[in-house]
Amino acid sequence: MTDKFPSVLISPASMAKVDRDAALSGLDSYGLMRRAGFAVAAAALRHYPEAVRFVVLCGPGNNGGDGFVAAAALREAGGNVRVFSLGDPGQLRGDAAKAFADFDGAVEPLEAYRQEQGDLVIDALFGAGLSRDLPPSVTDIIDRLAEVDVPVLAVDLPSGLDGATGKPRPKAFQAQHTVTFVARKPGHVLLPGRGLCGEVEVFDIGIPRRIVERHAGIVGINDLAHWAAMLPRLSDASHKFTRGHLTVFSGKASATGAARLSGLAGLKAGAGLVTLASPGSAVLVNVSQTTAIMIRTVDDIDSLQDYLTDKRMGAFVLGPGFGIGEKARAFALALAERRLVLDADGISSFKEAPESLFDAFASGETRLVLTPHEGEFARLFPDLAGDDSLGKVEKARAAATRAHAVLVYKGADTVIAAPDGRALVNANAPPWLATAGSGDVLAGIIGGLLAQGTAAFEAAAAGVWLHAKAATRLGPGLTAEDLASAVQPFQAETDC
Numbered sequence: 012m013t014d015k016f017p018s019v020l021i022s023p024a025s026m027a028k029v030d031r032d033a034a035l036s037g038l039d040s041y042g043l044m045r046r047a048g049f050a051v052a053a054a055a056l057r058h059y060p061e062a063v064r065f066v067v068l069c070g071p072g073n074n075g076g077d078g079f080v081a082a083a084a085l086r087e088a089g090g091n092v093r094v095f096s097l098g099d100p101g102q103l104r105g106d107a108a109k110a111f112a113d114f115d116g117a118v119e120p121l122e123a124y125r126q127e128q129g130d131l132v133i134d135a136l137f138g139a140g141l142s143r144d145l146p147p148s149v150t151d152i153i154d155r156l157a158e159v160d161v162p163v164l165a166v167d168l169p170s171g172l173d174g175a176t177g178k179p180r181p182k183a184f185q186a187q188h189t190v191t192f193v194a195r196k197p198g199h200v201l202l203p204g205r206g207l208c209g210e211v212e213v214f215d216i217g218i219p220r221r222i223v224e225r226h227a228g229i230v231g232i233n234d235l236a237h238w239a240a241m242l243p244r245l246s247d248a249s250h251k252f253t254r255g256h257l258t259v260f261s262g263k264a265s266a267t268g269a270a271r272l273s274g275l276a277g278l279k280a281g282a283g284l285v286t287l288a289s290p291g292s293a294v295l296v297n298v299s300q301t302t303a304i305m306i307r308t309v310d311d312i313d314s315l316q317d318y319l320t321d322k323r324m325g326a327f328v329l330g331p332g333f334g335i336g337e338k339a340r341a342f343a344l345a346l347a348e349r350r351l352v353l354d355a356d357g358i359s360s361f362k363e364a365p366e367s368l369f370d371a372f373a374s375g376e377t378r379l380v381l382t383p384h385e386g387e388f389a390r391l392f393p394d395l396a397g398d399d400s401l402g403k404v405e406k407a408r409a410a411a412t413r414a415h416a417v418l419v420y421k422g423a424d425t426v427i428a429a430p431d432g433r434a435l436v437n438a439n440a441p442p443w444l445a446t447a448g449s450g451d452v453l454a455g456i457i458g459g460l461l462a463q464g465t466a467a468f469e470a471a472a473a474g475v476w477l478h479a480k481a482a483t484r485l486g487p488g489l490t491a492e493d494l495a496s497a498v499q500p501f502q503a504e505t506d507c
């Protein structure tokens with residue numbers, strides 16, 4: 012019953028390959044379907060012991076096959092079971108046909124279903140094989156169930172939800188529970204899919220690890236398995252300079268708070284030193300509100316070049332509160348040889364000329380991290396943002412490759428993507444993270460990790476996770492000031 016692959020996401024296309032290899036390796040595919048169906052029946056009995064009727068909606072493929080196995084098991088357990096089929100179940104093929112043959116109850120057409128008080132709907136219409144928009148007979152039922160209080164338990168995925176993108180086609184069942192098999196699919200964690208699945212249970216149906224790992228690919232869930240080993244380690248030999256120097260650019264006197272939030276978060280994330288590079292006009296404001304953070308006047312490109320003669324200045328955050336325009340563009344391009352988190356106004360400044368930014372960071376190791384929310388993403392990548400055929404993972408991956416940068420495409424389902432195609436979907440962020448200044452804190456954490464030498468992809472992924480972890484520790488009602496103060500470096504003993 013346990014989730015053997017908590018860090019893995021398997022696309023529906025890869026799942027089909029897992030399925031094929033399992034069959035080629037001699038595994039009994041009908042045995043796998045029976046385990047899947049039994050898991051669904053067990054979940055129905057466990058979560059809905061008070062159900063008056065178990066209503067199983069079966070589709071034309073193997074998802075429907077799981078439904079027939081579950082229906083048979085629920086009847087065996089003494090449940091009141093009704094089965095409704097989309098299309099003629101006599102047309103089912105392969106294992107689904109076997110499952111239908113092994114079910115000895117009545118099967119009614121899908122259109123005949125009328126919801127009643129006490130129903131539990133088991134949605135086994137479509138899973139990984141959904142290949143086009145739902146037919147009206149199914150969207151009609153989705154519309155009817157949306158009006159009433161009938162719980163839905165989804166098999167593999169709520170029908171209508173695209174397992175690759177997390178998008179409904181064009182609608183999907185709203186499930187309370189989803190029982191899926193082997194590992195989660197991107198659609199379980201990307202929005203709005205995550206919300207449509209309810210609580211997701213991953214059931215191990217016995218496919219060997221070597222087959223799953225062969226097809227697991229380079230998209231996963233953002234957890235410590237992907238980056239913990241790459242984070243900085245302290246030792247007796249550490250001193251502040253070995254822990255790295257982060258520079259955060261401050262905005263003008265009336266817009267300094269965002270940079271201070273980033274700077275504090277960078278220090279908390281473990282940077283040995285943090286300097287606020289401030290316009291002269293804002294130095295007094297910054298000095299009066301910082302203690303451990305140092306202040307340096309950097310007014311223009313010449314003073315920045317002067318600052319950059321110190322090669323220990325390795326990592327930078329540019330954007331929070333900085334102001335949009337030529338100065339931000341010139342500063343970002345001057346930093347092209349260093350490690351840079353470009354956030355907020357820094358991103359928006361390149362709306363008219365994104366290629367100039369991408370070209371500047373094109374060669375050598377990946378050292379640019381872009382942290383756009385949805386609006387900022389659309390400014391840099393309008394074509395990708397407007398392409399409805401792409402899910403958030405595909406958009407972030409395409410953007411990362413184009414920009415030669417690590418992309419942190421923010422939201423409740425933040426996606427971190429690298430130019431080489433690796434991508435992680437974050438799933439530990441609580442909704443109270445959506446508060447003014449929270450993005451500034453994130454930029455600072457990532458900058459703090461970059462300053463310590465962590466590679467850009469791992470710094471970004473760990474930063475997103477630590478940001479969410481700090482918010483979870485604090486609980487609802489946090490402010491960005493609380494959040495910046497609560498940031499902690501990763502600690503294996505307490506964070507695992």
Ligand SMILES: NC(=O)C1=CN([C@@H]2O[C@H](COP(=O)(O)OP(=O)(O)OC[C@H]3O[C@@H](n4cnc5c(N)ncnc54)[C@H](OP(=O)(O)O)[C@@H]3O)[C@@H](O)[C@H]2O)[C@@H](O)CC1
Nearest residue numbers: 030044047072073074137138139140141142143144145167
């Ligand atoms: N992987 C594993 O190891 C295991 C997988 N298992 C289970 O198998 C499920 C995947 O099975 P699957 O591949 O048969 O796909 P499924 O979701 O049943 O749909 C395909 C059918 O629907 C049809 N169809 C598609 N879209 C449609 C639409 N909009 N409107 C109308 N029709 C549409 C499509 O028709 P076609 O496109 O071929 O014309 C085809 O007939 C998976 O979710 C899990 O539950 C378990 O048994 C455990 C082992």
Ligand SMILES: Nc1ncnc2c1ncn2[C@@H]1O[C@H](COP(=O)(O)OP(=O)(O)O)[C@@H](O)[C@H]1O
Nearest residue numbers: 384421422423440442444445447448449450451
């Ligand atoms: N509903 C949500 N649930 C969890 N995290 C969220 C949600 N909405 C936003 N976030 C996170 O909050 C942060 C907001 O950053 P951003 O949009 O830049 O805001 P700001 O500019 O106010 O700092 C991002 O890390 C984002 O991923």
Ligand SMILES: [K+]
Nearest residue numbers: 134137168170
């Ligand atoms: K389903």
